[in-house]
C-alpha cells in the first residue's frame with residue numbers, strides 16, 4: 001500500500017483484514033526493533049546516489065510505524081543512525097541529518113493524529129543543534145500519546161549504551177547510593193537508555209546481513225531475530241506481517257525446558 005494514497009485513519013479493508021487475521025493467529029510482539037539497512041544498495045541497484053535510498057527509506061518508516069500502531073505493537077524502535085555511522089563521508093551524514101529534520105517537521109502532526117509518542121535513544125548531544133531541537137520539540141509535542149512509542153536510535157550503539165550505564169552506576173557507587181555487591185541485571189537494565197522500554201521481542205534486519213551491528217546488545221539477549229534480503233526502502237507492511245508470522249511460529253524457551261519435552265524423556269539417568 002502506498003501511504004501517500006491514504007490519510008492516517010483510512011486503512012484499506014484488505015489491510016484491516018490482514019491485521020485482524022494476524023491478531024487472531026497469535027501474539028503481536030510487544031516491542032519490535034528494526035535495523036533499517038540497505039538504503040545505499042537499493043539506490044545503487046537503480047543507478048542512483050546513496051542519499052536517494054535514504055530518502056526512499058522514509059516512506060518505509062512511515063508505513064511500518066503506521067502499521068505497528070494499528071496492529072497494537074506497544075514499542076517500535078528504529079535503528080536510524082549508529083555511533084559508527086559518524087565515520088561515513090561528511091556529505092552523507094549531513095544529508096541524513098537534513099532528512100531527519102524534514103521528516104520530524106513533516107510527520108509530528110501525523111504522529112499526534114495516530115496517538116504515537118516519539119522518543120529517542122543514543123548520544124543525542126552529538127547531533128547538529130537544529131536536529132536536536134527538532135527532535136526535542138517532536139518528543140515534547142507527542143509526550144502524552146498512548147497508543148505506541150516510536151523510539152529512534154540516533155547516534156546509538158549497544159556498547160555506548162552499556163558504557164554510559166556503567167559510568168552512571170560507578171558514580172552512584174562513589175556517592176554511596178549503590179552498594180557494589182547489589183549490582184545485578186536489574187541495576188544495569190535500569191541504567192540503560194532503554195530503562196523504560198521492555199526488551200525487544202522481535203528484531204528485524206533488512207538487506208540480508210546476519211549481524212546486529214552494535215544494536216541493543218544487552219537488550220537483545222532473548223529477542224527473536226528475523227532477517228530478510230529486502231532492502232529497507234522496499235520493506236513495507238506486508239513483509240512486516242511475514243516477520244510477525246515467523247515470530248508467532250517460534251518457540252521462545254528462554255533457556256528453559258518446555259513441559260512436553262520433560263514428559264517425552266522421563267527417565268534420563270544422571271551419572
Ligand code: IPE
Pocket residue numbers: 036037038039040041042080081082085096207
Ligand atoms: C541504512 O542503509 C541506513 C543507515 C545506516 C543510516 P545503508 O546506508 O547502510 O545502506 P547499505 O547497507 O550501504 O546498502
Ligand code: IPE
Pocket residue numbers: 035036037038079080081082084085209211213
Ligand atoms: C546498521 O547498518 C546501522 C543502521 C541501520 C542505522 P550499517 O550499514 O551501519 O551496518 P554494517 O556496517 O553493515 O554492519
Ligand code: MG
Pocket residue numbers: 037038039
Ligand atoms: Mg548498511
